[in-house]
Amino acid sequence: MSRVGLREWLAIAPVIASGRLSRYGNGDGGPLTRFETAFSESFDVKHVLTTSSGTGALIAALVAAGIGPGDEVLVPAYTWIATAAAPLAVGAVPVLVEIDQTLTIDPADILRKITPNTRAIIPVHMANMVCDMDSIMRIAREHGLLVIEDACQAVGLSYKGRRAGTIGDIGAFSFNQFKNISIGEGGAIVTNDDHFFARARMYHDIGSVFRGHLDNANEPLLPGINMKASQIQGAMLNVQLKKLDPMVRRMRRRYDALSRILEDGGELHVGPHNDRANAAGLHVIFDSEEEAKSFAARNSRGVYRLHDSSRHVYTFWQPILEQRAIHPKMNPFAWAERKIDYSPNACPRSLDILKRTCRIGLGENYPLPLMQYFARKMARQNAAPERNLVPTPGIS
Ligand SMILES: *Cc1c(COP(=O)(O)O)cnc(C)c1O
Numbered sequence: 001m002s003r004v005g006l007r008e009w010l011a012i013a014p015v016i017a018s019g020r021l022s023r024y025g026n027g028d029g030g031p032l033t034r035f036e037t038a039f040s041e042s043f044d045v046k047h048v049l050t051t052s053s054g055t056g057a058l059i060a061a062l063v064a065a066g067i068g069p070g071d072e073v074l075v076p077a078y079t080w081i082a083t084a085a086a087p088l089a090v091g092a093v094p095v096l097v098e099i100d101q102t103l104t105i106d107p108a109d110i111l112r113k114i115t116p117n118t119r120a121i122i123p124v125h126m127a128n129m130v131c132d133m134d135s136i137m138r139i140a141r142e143h144g145l146l147v148i149e150d151a152c153q154a155v156g157l158s159y160k161g162r163r164a165g166t167i168g169d170i171g172a173f174s175f176n177q178f179k180n181i182s183i184g185e186g187g188a189i190v191t192n193d194d195h196f197f198a199r200a201r202m203y204h205d206i207g208s209v210f211r212g213h214l215d216n217a218n219e220p221l222l223p224g225i226n227m228k229a230s231q232i233q234g235a236m237l238n239v240q241l242k243k244l245d246p247m248v249r250r251m252r253r254r255y256d257a258l259s260r261i262l263e264d265g266g267e268l269h270v271g272p273h274n275d276r277a278n279a280a281g282l283h284v285i286f287d288s289e290e291e292a293k294s295f296a297a298r299n300s301r302g303v304y305r306l307h308d309s310s311r312h313v314y315t316f317w318q319p320i321l322e323q324r325a326i327h328p329k330m331n332p333f334a335w336a337e338r339k340i341d342y343s344p345n346a347c348p349r350s351l352d353i354l355k356r357t358c359r360i361g362l363g364e365n366y367p368l369p370l371m372q373y374f375a376r377k378m379a380r381q382n383a384a385p386e387r388n389l390v391p392t393p394g395i396s
Contacts, residue, residue, distance in 0.1 A: 001182050002243040011235040023228045031234030038241055045166040045190045047197035051204055054152040054174025054187035056227035058086035061148045061170040061189050064200035067092050069335035071119040076105040077314040077347035079124040083150050084320050093336045096314055099350045102274050107135035117337045120146040125154030125164045128281035132274045133159050133167045155180040156244045158278045170196055181244055183236040186229055195219055247364055251280035254362040258375040266379025282360045289355040299378055302361035307354040315344050
């Protein structure tokens with residue numbers, strides 16, 4: 001996470017002084033347009049649209065792609081609940097897919113979950129760990145499916161030289177408080193497709209009906225909602241974007257250093273990564289649940305067992321598991337072509353992995369030697385836990 005501080009504060013002051021806080025109707029494009037241009041160059045993607053949240057970005061992406069009632073959308077069993085809720089917002093239903101040891105959607109299980117009703121896959125780059133995009137794109141092309149990348153938790157990360165979020169048909173990012181670009185709330189959609197972009201932009205701004213200046217790629221006007229970002233968000237985003245790549249480089253260096261210490265000195269099993277040369281998310285996998293629990297307990301701050309972050313595990317997504325609808329007649333589950341299974345045992349392999357896996361914070365805002373010191377301590381303790389009963393202070 002990039003810290004928010006003085007530079008963001010200074011950047012929003014002139015926006016407030018100008019009184020031009022909203023997205024449209026202020027003459028030139030302002031900070032939001034400057035951000036979108038810079039983001040599009042840096043990420044090598046044609047269109048960027050800032051939104052008020054990552055959840056909104058996912059919903060607008062599904063609308064843009066024409067996903068709706070009767071459609072099934074494949075989502076991983078381990079992600080923030082918004083990934084699974086987004087299809088419901090457009091009338092489609094999420095279908096749960098297992099993750100593998102990379103903590104991302106398992107391509108082999110995607111194949112098992114495809115039905116004649118499947119329209120799209122939402123691979124999620126979880127906690128800065130990228131998905132197996134080569135396999136996912138191949139499966140999608142073979143089965144005529146769209147790929148909407150949820151890169152909310154991996155802003156700035158790369159998969160084989162391309163930015164996560166720009167590989168599928170549409171990508172969604174989040175800029176909320178806990179993400180790599182952090183402005184409190186915010187998000188973005190990216191795509192190289194003119195029609196998807198036009199539809200997403202119209203949907204994100206109901207007022208686009210009256211804004212003749214926008215080029216809509218000959219797409220008919222859509223009734224939308226409002227999930228526009230403000231120019232204050234734009235001003236903060238311009239500062240945060242400059243901090244992004246240096247921060248990812250700090251994470252990369254810490255990943256390399258820490259994973260080496262844990263593997264060599266601590267006999268710990270660092271989890272596999274779909275692109276280890278670009279890895280910036282560190283997790284260790286144990287043989288048993290008990291070992292993972294005791295490792296997390298010994299190393300309190302900065303280390304936690306994934307299953308304990310219940311919010312990200314499908315078994316805790318109550319409104320979805322119970323197939324609730326916002327209105328009895330607006331019920332995506334009634335429009336689905338078949339009964340969808342969300343039993344607690346829908347994805348047993350994911351639960352097994354999450355119970356045996358701990359995530360280790362990379363401490364990207366702390367000095368590297370300090371993080372190496374903590375990693376060595378963690379490694380020593382793991383190699384000989386009985387000689388080290390005093391808990392380490394931990395990292396964050
Ligand atoms: C944060 C997040 C979202 C949603 O982002 P918001 O900006 O909070 O709406 C979606 N998917 C994943 C995986 C996330 O981590």
